[in-house]
Amino acid sequence: MRATAATVVKAVDVAPGAYNGANSAHKDKPDDLLYDLHHLAAVDSHPVDLEGFQSDPEKYLWESATFGVQGIVNRLFELPYEQSNTGPVVTLPGATTYLPRAKPLPEARQATRWEKFAKEKGITKKKRSRTVWDEDAQEWRPRWGYKRAKNGVEDAAIVEVKPGEDPNVDPWTQAQEAKSARVAKNLQQQAKNKGMGRGTSILAPGTKPGKRVGKREREAMAAATAAGPPAPVYGLPVDLPATKKHVQAPGGPGAASEEGGKAVPKKRGKVAGLKALEVAQQSTASLGKFDAKLAGEPEKKVKKVRKVAPVADSKSLVEESKRMNSVLSTVLRPKGTGPGTGKSHVNIDALEPERAGYSRKKGRGAVKRKK
Amino acid sequence: MALKSSPKGQGKRDTGPKAKRKAPTPSAKAAKVASMGTKRVTPKKPKARVLRLLKAKEPKLVEDGKQALFLKGTKCPQLLQTVLRDLTKLLKPNAKFLSRKNEIRPFEDVTSLEFLADKNDCALFCFGSHSKKRPQNLIMGRTYDKHLLDMVEFGVSSVEGLDAVKATEKKRCGSKPCLVFAGDGWHQDATLERIQNLFMDFFRVDEVNKVALAGIDAVTSFTAMGTDSILVRNYHVKFKKSQGRVPNVLLEAMGPNFTLTVRRHQLAAPDLWRTACKQPKGLRPKKVKNESTNVLGETVGRVHVGRQDLTSMRVKRVKAGNTARTRRSDVIKPVTTESRKPAYLST
Numbered sequence: 001m002r003a004t005a006a007t008v009v010k011a012v013d014v015a016p017g018a019y020n021g022a023n024s025a026h027k028d029k030p031d032d033l034l035y036d037l038h039h040l041a042a043v044d045s046h047p048v049d050l051e052g053f054q055s056d057p058e059k060y061l062w063e064s065a066t067f068g069v070q071g072i073v074n075r076l077f078e079l080p081y082e083q084s085n086t087g088p089v090v091t092l093p094g095a096t097t098y099l100p101r102a103k104p105l106p107e108a109r110q111a112t113r114w115e116k117f118a119k120e121k122g123i124t125k126k127k128r129s130r131t132v133w134d135e136d137a138q139e140w141r142p143r144w145g146y147k148r149a150k151n152g153v154e155d156a157a158i159v160e161v162k163p164g165e166d167p168n169v170d171p172w173t174q175a176q177e178a179k180s181a182r183v184a185k186n187l188q189q190q191a192k193n194k195g196m197g198r199g200t201s202i203l204a205p206g207t208k209p210g211k212r213v214g215k216r217e218r219e220a221m222a223a224a225t226a227a228g229p230p231a232p233v234y235g236l237p238v239d240l241p242a243t244k245k246h247v248q249a250p251g252g253p254g255a256a257s258e259e260g261g262k263a264v265p266k267k268r269g270k271v272a273g274l275k276a277l278e279v280a281q282q283s284t285a286s287l288g289k290f291d292a293k294l295a296g297e298p299e300k301k302v303k304k305v306r307k308v309a310p311v312a313d314s315k316s317l318v319e320e321s322k323r324m325n326s327v328l329s330t331v332l333r334p335k336g337t338g339p340g341t342g343k344s345h346v347n348i349d350a351l352e353p354e355r356a357g358y359s360r361k362k363g364r365g366a367v368k369r370k371k
Numbered sequence: 372m373a374l375k376s377s378p379k380g381q382g383k384r385d386t387g388p389k390a391k392r393k394a395p396t397p398s399a400k401a402a403k404v405a406s407m408g409t410k411r412v413t414p415k416k417p418k419a420r421v422l423r424l425l426k427a428k429e430p431k432l433v434e435d436g437k438q439a440l441f442l443k444g445t446k447c448p449q450l451l452q453t454v455l456r457d458l459t460k461l462l463k464p465n466a467k468f469l470s471r472k473n474e475i476r477p478f479e480d481v482t483s484l485e486f487l488a489d490k491n492d493c494a495l496f497c498f499g500s501h502s503k504k505r506p507q508n509l510i511m512g513r514t515y516d517k518h519l520l521d522m523v524e525f526g527v528s529s530v531e532g533l534d535a536v537k538a539t540e541k542k543r544c545g546s547k548p549c550l551v552f553a554g555d556g557w558h559q560d561a562t563l564e565r566i567q568n569l570f571m572d573f574f575r576v577d578e579v580n581k582v583a584l585a586g587i588d589a590v591t592s593f594t595a596m597g598t599d600s601i602l603v604r605n606y607h608v609k610f611k612k613s614q615g616r617v618p619n620v621l622l623e624a625m626g627p628n629f630t631l632t633v634r635r636h637q638l639a640a641p642d643l644w645r646t647a648c649k650q651p652k653g654l655r656p657k658k659v660k661n662e663s664t665n666v667l668g669e670t671v672g673r674v675h676v677g678r679q680d681l682t683s684m685r686v687k688r689v690k691a692g693n694t695a696r697t698r699r700s701d702v703i704k705p706v707t708t709e710s711r712k713p714a715y716l717s718t
């Protein structure tokens with residue numbers, strides 16, 4: 001007999017209290033929250049009801065949170081789901097709030113030499129089985145590792161000499177050498193790929209995980225190269241100044257042009273070249289003093305830069321007084337001292353009391369020995 | 372062969388303790404040269420474990436949830452430490468707590484913080500410190516490309532730790548919490564908007580496409596009181612039977628609960644923000660057409676058939692092998708009523 005609607009007794013009618021749950025609060029509140037189900041988030045943009053809050057803050061917050069979570073759960077149960085051993089598993093929709101990444105987007109990697117070849121030929125990757133049939137043991141053994149199958153030349157006690165092969169060659173050494181050659185070749189190919197910028201740079205052997213150039217750095221470098229060569233340094237003018245010699249503007253003398261007859265500074269020639277050299281030399285730190293000179297080249301006049309006295313403050317005043325005193329002592333030095341006499345007017349022992357009494361081999365007050 | 376020494380110090384080399392070292396014999400030197408002279412032809416392959424670690428740290432097209440790093444300053448009072456430890460517990464296993472004290476002033480110099488975040492492979496950090504000027508200070512921030520992206524400084528108050536709140540059940544480790552943002556400040560104030568983004572990132576735990584409904588057991592609610600203070604509350608979520616298919620939720624106070632007062636902030640420049648938020652093109656969800664799920668949870672598909680010509684439609688099914696093309700037709704004798712009769716009936 002089919003149960004009719006009249007005969008079914010709903011539990012909710014018997015004990016409504018158990019089903020009221022937490023949602024009695026905020027019942028009248030319209031569900032106009034913004035949901036980002038991908039992050040299981042709900043945003044309630046209504047201002048906080050200060051009256052309700054102040055009457056019982058914790059209860060208010062609890063009710064507000066309950067309302068939000070109920071909304072999230074309601075929407076989650078509407079999503080497509082699949083059954084699993086932990087119950088229904090829903091597929092979340094895409095995110096509406098975009099969160100920033102932790103690392104920059106990976107660069108598209110170029111295909112390696114092998115990958116390119118495989119794509120052309122249509123070769124797909126086939127996974128190797130872990131176990132291999134071992135003929136001697138007559139059972140399936142691992143291909144590599146502990147208790148591996150002994151199928152190769154390395155494990156064979158006796159190896160037959162195939163017709164056409166040299167019988168005096170040691171097959172085990174040969175196999176070992178061939179293997180190490182294969183391994184070496186593979187490593188070289190990987191390094192070659194890495195050198196050509198193919199594949200993932202980090203996985204290629206022979207390289208340290210170097211400094212990754214982040215996007216900002218790359219952009220800065222790109223901007224720098226796009227900006228062109230850097231502006232000329234002060235002291236090296238881009239445009240050479242006008243030399244004494246001038247030339248007529250292009251068009252020849254008497255040409256009926258706008259610029260005809262106007263003198264244009266000559267940038268080539270001996271005079272301009274020398275001027276350019278002078279400028280170039282002066283732009284070095286030593287002002288061209290130590291530059292290799294040709295035979296017959298005159299000495300360069302170096303302008304001595306006069307030191308400007310610092311602004312008077314407590315420290316500089318002390319230094320100034322020291323300077324003045326040293327000048328005074330030189331001027332008022334006793335007769336028989338100074339340059340040419342061999343005796344210094346300065347009392348070294350007074351200045352350097354720690355060294356007083358000792359013969360000074362070098363520095364101030366050192367007696368120069370004739371070698 | 373004598374030891375190589377500078378011409379100036381020649382005299383000194385002969386005396387003193389180092390002079391006792393004998394000069395290498397010619398054979399020893401030759402051997403050393405021989406070993407040094409052959410350059411490695413094949414590049415050395417790094418260990419597989421090293422490669423795996425490096426590969427894990429490489430940027431991925433679709434990123435997993437960010438790891439959070441919790442640090443203490445030179446002064447970190449007990450209250451603040453409970454907050455840091457409780458947050459670590461909430462975010463485990465995606466959180467790391469460094470027990471040592473660090474002399475870092477993030478708003479003055481971020482380099483050491485960036486270094487630590489990079490070293491521990493954590494994109495989120497939470498730094499707790501205390502000073503007279505900034506008591507119970509919490510700086511939450513994140514990095515992008517090994518550099519600081521943004522950070523916000525909060526003052527923590529009215530703390531109720533996980534241990535302080537007595538609850539029968541607390542959330543499971545590693546479960547994805549629901550996040551509820553209440554208050555109008557979240558969309559009115561620009562700083563709070565970023566803070567909302569930061570909190571969503573911080574408390575995200577894992578980046579997932581699917582979630583088990585039975586696994587939803589926690590919610591963190593952030594209520595903005597004006598634009599200055601944020602009330603953070605954590606609840607444990609339980610499902611209760613309801614009339615319909617969707618259960619009612621029952622929240623239980625779990626802790627930690629605290630109040631955050633917004634202090635200083637250093638937000639990302641617009642161009643950096645845009646660069647950081649760039650998503651790969653492949654991530655955009657593909658539109659699935661002609662598929663829908665009905666009330667019973669079944670997948671219903673729609674098949675579009677072209678216009679059918681009902682007049683010349685073949686209704687009768689033709690048996691296989693009876694077409695003119697099959698070879699059997701040459702062998703099979705034409706079917707007649709006589710041949711069908713059994714032998715004893717034929718006349």
